[in-house]
Amino acid sequence: MQVLNFVDGAFQNTPQVLENVTPSTGEVFGTIPRSGAAEVDKAMAAAKRAFPAWSKTPVAERAACLERLADAVRDHADVLAKEEARDNGKPLSLAAHVDIPRAEKNLRFYASGVQHYASESHAMEGEAINYTLRKPLGVVACISPWNLPLYLFTWKVAPALAAGNCVVAKPSELTPVTAYLLSTWVKEAGFPDGVFNVLHGLGPEVGEAMVTHPDIAAVSFTGGTTTGARIAGHVAPKFKKMSLELGGKNPAIIFEDADFEDALRTTLRSSFANQGQICLCGSRILIQRPIYDKFKEALVAKASKMVAGDPLDPSTKLGAVVSEAHMEKILSYIGLAKEEGGQVLCGGHRLHPEGVEGGFYVAPTVIEGLGPACRTNQEEIFGPVVTLQPFDTEEEALALANDTAYGLAATLWTTDLKRAHRVAAGIESGIVWVNTWLLRDLRTPFGGVKASGLGREGGFDALEFFTEPQNICIKL
Ligand code: NDP
16 A cells, blocks of 8 residues: 655655555555655645634534544444554454544544533632633644554544644554545545645654644654653753653552452453553563462463464454564563563564464563563563562552553552552552553543653543633623
């Protein structure tokens, strides 16, 4: 497939293109534009021209455009799921049941949400009335990663557009196809030219040109912590708004009184879903000592049975990791874990499933015997690799859980209600799941603390981010 930029309502290519590789076989299956500063200038100029009219378009009309775009996602759900699986390596079943339905929901959620977003007013006892206008910012940059391509792309562009901003968006160069397909329906959904622009290319080239562009009003970024820090270095000195959703090293804490089977089943999923490439996956499993051996054996038995296969086969549950470079990074972390004294209980190597031998597959890997301070337990691996650590007391569990630079999400398993509240409140993270994982209500604030990011997405938080409050005080 030939992916093209979508700028000012028209499709454009660049003189140089990049190859798009499917991780399922390692083969090239298309090209994408290699955009840079020139394409960003054009997209920014178009978005700036479109902003005055779009920002004054009635909210209901903006919402209707988003609804029509959501209809297009629904009508093309099958092709989107297939393309997402081919582009990313994720199992088709996951793309079809999670990624694509969620992309549709994101668009509908903000089409509705913006119509319920009201300004506040504060009366000063007969003296004055204040009200707060929430004004769109202008042209915003939305940059998203490769792990949940259309899901995270729409999670940003939907609130940005709903709030009346014009958007220049960039999906990851590794997974551009579904964002491109979305851009093919933007015009028929009724968005005026220039309102919603999608550029493709390399992060350090086109992404960097977007975040350093003088006319950009805000940056919404999801990706790695190092990239986030680099972007913050550009954006912060210009006093522009930024929302940064970054990496994690999430703990899953399993107390001895947990519902064993439920904790086991869900921990298997939270460890290896999407090949461990979800920022919310639990990668450090902390188990209370009385059940440590039993839980370890059961988890290893289940993980060893997971079979990797062609992502496009509907029965596949474990697909490929996103690229050869990423596979090498994951394998090198497994090597590091061994050097640090870790014992690999299962997995630990590349797989070559029948029929797709050249693809980038890593066996689900469980490691024990490592202390909290080692690099394996401190750095984000972002693959199907988890470590196990025993603990004795609640205090020790909390200390281990919080012993990381990150603070995105945590999972906690106990049937003791008081302990659930106590421990949840003590964890330094933006999200805590108790006796579940990845259960998401789109109205809740989503984001991390510490090195996991800045700001919150979701619900009205995203609409707040994409608007500037203005207080107007009228003397009575
Ligand atoms: P990266 O930080 O490498 O890239 C994220 C996006 O930023 C991509 O579109 C990338 O483009 C772009 N980019 C790269 N360099 C620059 C730059 N200098 N300026 C502007 N944009 C740039 O992350 P990954 O794509 O590898 O995604 C994985 C990371 O994302 C993990 O750390 C994961 O934890 C995190 N993540 C966080 C989530 C959260 O909500 N907190 C959710 C999902 C993932 P390109 O790929 O084309 O180079």
